[in-house]
Amino acid sequence: MRLITEVAAEAGIDEQHLELYGKYKSKLSPSLWQDIQHKPDGKLVLVTAVNPTPAGEGKTLTTIGLAQALNAAGVRTVAALREPSLGPCLGMKGGATGGGKSQLVPSDDINLHFTGDIHAVTSAHNLLAAMIDNHMFHGNELKLDPQRIVWKRVMDMNDRSLRSIVTGLGDGNGTVRESGFQISTASEIMAVLCLCENLEDLKERMGRILIGYDQLGRPVTARELGAVEAMTALLKEAVKPNLVQTLEGTPAIVHGGPFANIAHGCSSVIGTRYALKLGEVVVTEAGFGADLGAEKFMNIKCRQAGLVPSAAVLVVTVKSLKYNGGIHKEQLGSENREALRAGLCNMERHIENLGKFGVPVLVAINHFAGDTEAEVEEVLAACRRLKVPAAVSRVWAEGGAGGLALAGELKKLLAGDRKDQFAPLYADGLDIPGKINTIVREIYRGNEAVFSPAAKRSLAVIERLGLQQLQVCMAKTPYSFSDQPRLLGAPEGFTLGVRDITLSLGAGFAVVVTGNIVTMPGLPATPAAEGLRVDADGQICGLE
């Protein structure tokens, strides 16, 4: 690992703009922005994927590997990524910093507390929650309805026992009411942190956060509770982007990590802006497959921030295509060209969808050891038929060197500037049901959205409060284009059941809840935490 001061210097960042966290991590000071804001922006490349499968697609891995490869090919490139959440690291998923020769380092630190951003989000969120209950305890001047408080508490831990709880029991402990915990990355504060432009904008947005309703049904915001300045104080460091490096010394801005279902699943706008000033190319990613991640990246993040992506890289694997072709998880290791051909429809639809945003697409075939040449050739042939460039990527095994073919294709794609063709999929002025149905028809290819009674009540509130200009943030299973996790491939003709619509007024979107979205994961029978080992020097083993 190189000192982060060296990595920064090479990226053109003077040491005075660094706020070091040890020798290998740094926050970037707002003074840096003063220095670089007038520079031209680099080109923004989104890494997205087919629908996720149990085999893993390697989106983060490809993002890191591609950034390394571009640098190796002489293109000054910065990666812009999300911060891992502690809960999943200790639960099912393990670390979230790539793998093999394409990793962020120091990976243990990044996977655990990093620079404390998620802890700061947790604190700000829970301060607001404590102030809500405290307000009701001390006279309830705002006449908050305890049955209609929508602001829960958060913790960065997988803890299913906290999903649904009763608080305020016992003498002198406040109002007894039902509530619960979400994982911290599901906090609207995290979404706000990732969409804001600066500390002032963060404050402004947090002021708009809906905490619940009063006894007359009037919406009540965080601003009315007097909580916003203190929440801003808690986030004053978290709003600064973090600089780390990849195993090959490529600079990576790792900042923010909102949930990809009830939030938009992209790294921070602030971090992206810094990266665009520092790199000729910025490689970033968005959560889940392109039906969710890329859609929200374009329709929410790019729209709000006025960002224009120059290309999208769609990560596919032979295994994920076979799985989408109907093969069981256990059989993915053996060659099966028929299943692979059956699953190509999933890739094809994602390619078509990305085209609807006016963004050129490059397919990255993330190569696994067991993939046969014939299988890989099937994918390449399909891309040729679709007239979409493609390349095999071996960045896990080979690092940047294994991504040179991919980088070469990307350079060709970026040479033709098509930025003016980019457009989000729906207009701001369209109403919320219209926006939802646009996504259902254009991206998911279902017939229409069907609204539950609860969702209809929410639509009435949106109507009454004049909130149709909000974006929609789809909370849907990532495994299928539809709301049914087992409907793989490229389904059509289904309806999308909307169970509820909640308001994230600080983030600026309405969350459209389909199916059973869990916002507090549980631990598996054998949590990843049980496999960790730490020696006397603090060296961790078992986190990746």
Next chain:
Amino acid sequence: MRLITEVAAEAGIDEQHLELYGKYKSKLSPSLWQDIQHKPDGKLVLVTAVNPTPAGEGKTLTTIGLAQALNAAGVRTVAALREPSLGPCLGMKGGATGGGKSQLVPSDDINLHFTGDIHAVTSAHNLLAAMIDNHMFHGNELKLDPQRIVWKRVMDMNDRSLRSIVTGLGDGNGTVRESGFQISTASEIMAVLCLCENLEDLKERMGRILIGYDQLGRPVTARELGAVEAMTALLKEAVKPNLVQTLEGTPAIVHGGPFANIAHGCSSVIGTRYALKLGEVVVTEAGFGADLGAEKFMNIKCRQAGLVPSAAVLVVTVKSLKYNGGIHKEQLGSENREALRAGLCNMERHIENLGKFGVPVLVAINHFAGDTEAEVEEVLAACRRLKVPAAVSRVWAEGGAGGLALAGELKKLLAGDRKDQFAPLYADGLDIPGKINTIVREIYRGNEAVFSPAAKRSLAVIERLGLQQLQVCMAKTPYSFSDQPRLLGAPEGFTLGVRDITLSLGAGFAVVVTGNIVTMPGLPATPAAEGLRVDADGQICGLE
């Protein structure tokens, strides 16, 4: 503010041993310990106080001011202090970094997230909690009794609604049971962090933590749950002491902050050890008045770590003595020598008590603007009668310069080496009731402890498990020598009601709960959080 690298260099710390957190905070690397461990130790001075009153005694203030004064007087001095907890900062108390010209800086950072140590304690604690419920969810191989889980969850926030909750409600969310949250500083993990010698010892101690009992009544520990390695990983940075500075550039090691009631209320042993190698004198403090803070400092921290204090500074104020003399809070501003004389018994008893540990005492009269000369002279005269050195301290208004008289008296006291006279108050071999009664009679001056049925059941468990060698950690109101908060001055002849005894096996003590000890504070009607302001540059106002 000077760069922390400069402060460190002056304290003899090479830059290679620093792990910077921005420009003004640093963790000290274990490599520093390799360098300094063979140096002779400096002298350890404990700052303690009379029983706390609503007027505030200024113990932290005096610790910082005295360290500054000693440095001004040519004695190389390091302050060793506790980390502030976020909850109280945003609640009733405000910041906890001293005040006026005797402050730790950067105070906002130290008061908010600092270097993330308390967040790490929160994470490690809640990981264990999640793994307990998860174990019961996935088959409960250890046959844990859900009604006898003693491990709660923690949050660094004042949130009374979380004191008593029911968790695991809803379908698929685990065992429904009563539980609750404590503030993070009340976590046994914090006590363990502050008493351990290094990462290995931390791990070992966490393994011994009692999480509850199985269906046969057998105690179950964190080790049996397989949680300890991951908890250690989460604490690998938190175990390293933090270096900051005072307003006058005096180095301060600020590390750990356990509750002063259900824990021992002292900064970390590791931090103290580093400080003793770096300073000729180390000034440290302990929570609450000397009946709790100094007693636990001597009987728990010094005993476990083999530390020997060379002197104790007892902070008194004219106001606190008048309050102990029976005057109402509202009348403390006016001269009242009679009340003052009536309250001197409180000071006198603390002086006597400190003598029982064989530690020489110096009285620091922390001067407030409204104190009259006659009042101050009353205190000085009392000290002359008691043959105890005393000095007026004006460190709030004047910084180190206002503490020169105090520093001068301390230097005289330290010149006569009386270290061999130090001894804890009770022997390890005495049984738990014997230890409790020693403290009741020798320190509190009550007749005896009276045990509730619950406490008697706990004593039977202690007997059965052979745990008599534990130290006792008294959880008592700080406002009185007795367990009755309004019994001021120097009461005698009372009995101390022991409501419960809980086991902190990792910390190595039994917590003796008297009266109603709240381990999760609530917010006041107007929380300090409401008074904060943050400007666009992240400058905070209103935290001190």
